[in-house]
Amino acid sequence: MGRLNGQVEKIEATQINVRVLQDGKVIASVAADADGNYQIDGVAPGTYTIEIAAKGYETVSLTAWVIADQSTPLDRVALQALAVPVAHLRGFLADRVTKQPLENVRVQLIDDAGNVREVLTKATGSFEFENLQPDQRFTLAIEHDGYEKQEIAIEPIPATETAKLTRELVPIQQMEQLPIGDGLPVGAKAPDFSLPDGDGQLYSLADYIGQKRVVLVFYRGSW
Amino acid sequence: MQKIYGAIQAEGAELIAISSDTQAQVKRTTERIKADFPVLSDAERKTISAYNATDAFNRNIARPQYHIIDENGIVQWKFVDVRLAGRLDPAKILEALKAL
Numbered sequence: 001m002g003r004l005n006g007q008v009e010k011i012e013a014t015q016i017n018v019r020v021l022q023d024g025k026v027i028a029s030v031a032a033d034a035d036g037n038y039q040i041d042g043v044a045p046g047t048y049t050i051e052i053a054a055k056g057y058e059t060v061s062l063t064a065w066v067i068a069d070q071s072t073p074l075d076r077v078a079l080q081a082l083a084v085p086v087a088h089l090r091g092f093l094a095d096r097v098t099k100q101p102l103e104n105v106r107v108q109l110i111d112d113a114g115n116v117r118e119v120l121t122k123a124t125g126s127f128e129f130e131n132l133q134p135d136q137r138f139t140l141a142i143e144h145d146g147y148e149k150q151e152i153a154i155e156p157i158p159a160t161e162t163a164k165l166t167r168e169l170v171p172i173q174q175m176e177q178l179p180i181g182d183g184l185p186v187g188a189k190a191p192d193f194s195l196p197d198g199d200g201q202l203y204s205l206a207d208y209i210g211q212k213r214v215v216l217v218f219y220r221g222s223w
Numbered sequence: 224m225q226k227i228y229g230a231i232q233a234e235g236a237e238l239i240a241i242s243s244d245t246q247a248q249v250k251r252t253t254e255r256i257k258a259d260f261p262v263l264s265d266a267e268r269k270t271i272s273a274y275n276a277t278d279a280f281n282r283n284i285a286r287p288q289y290h291i292i293d294e295n296g297i298v299q300w301k302f303v304d305v306r307l308a309g310r311l312d313p314a315k316i317l318e319a320l321k322a323l
Contacts (some may be wrong), residue, residue: 010283037251062316071240077273081323083253091287094296095298097226097293124308128237128264170294170295170297172290178275179279180275181279181302181303182275182303183274183275183276183295184274184275184290184298184301185301185303186299186301187285187298188296188297188298188310189294189296190274190297190298190299191270191274192296193263193265193269193270194265195241195250195263195270196263197246197250197261197262198246198250198251198252198262198264199250200246200256201261203237203239203261205292205296208294209294209295209296210294210295212235212294213235213291213292213293213294213320213323214236214238214239214291215231215237215239215290215291215316216239216274216289216291217240217287217288217289218242218271218274218276218286218287218288218289219240219241219285219287220284220285221242221243221244221248221284221285222242222248222251
């Protein structure tokens with residue numbers, strides 16, 4: 001494994017994000033420290049694109065060749081302020097059950113034209129998409145091993161504003177099997193159903209999801 | 224159940240009852256207890272089975288129990304009656320809905 005390190009000219013009160021991409025996929029994401037230094041350890045040998053981004057500044061891309069057991073220093077960069085107004089999106093992901101922040105979750109932002117940008121969440125569970133075109137709709141897609149996939153519609157964000165979003169990911173149950181008749185464990189995903197009432201009208205759990213809580217009662221019936 | 228249905232709705236929840244009764248039986252039950260909430264027929268017992276609610280001693284019927292499912296479709300609370308022919312105590316549901 002190798003290491004990448006570099007320096008960015010610091011910007012007052014602005015976080016600088018450093019992302020390492022391989023074949024268009026983000027494999028690591030860190031923030032530069034207060035002096036503008038960053039370091040990414042445990043990078044497999046190979047060629048990478050390093051994206052250095054900050055809100056309101058032009059993103060700089062560098063190419064890096066990582067060699068095993070060596071440190072690869074990158075050119076010092078200074079980010080230039082963007083001439084056009086832009087919008088930002090900042091989010092935070094946590095585990096629904098443990099409430100703990102989720103690190104290294106791949107988050108994709110897709111615009112109406114189908115262009116995809118992706119980032120990874122940091123150790124704090126946070127992620128940022130800087131410098132988005134204002135007043136445009138996006139879809140946020142979150143996919144992470146062991147969790148249910150989520151797609152979220154992002155309403156247009158006005159120029160210079162940062163939209164904030166907090167989301168909990170639902171762990172896919174490695175279902176703790178309760179003895180027969182004991183129902184589902186708390187935390188389990190409730191299976192959908194579509195069943196008729198006495199008049200043949202169908203009811204589904206899906207009709208209630210996102211709207212209301214449901215008290216589901218099983219009873220013995222008139223056997 | 225009909226008695227506490229209003230209280231359940233006041234907590235922002237809906238009530239759904241399911242058994243393995245046929246649609247005709249369910250219709251009679253709905254009329255008998257004057258239920259305003261959906262009483263559903265799971266004659267094939269697919270849903271009862273999916274919720275692991277099959278009675279271990281009589282696999283044709285459900286074992287009495289409640290699941291509270293939140294807006295995200297996750298089971299947040301459950302109560303299974305341990306008495307064989309027992310009736311569920313509806314007050315427990317309200318306590319749980321308030322607490323969650």
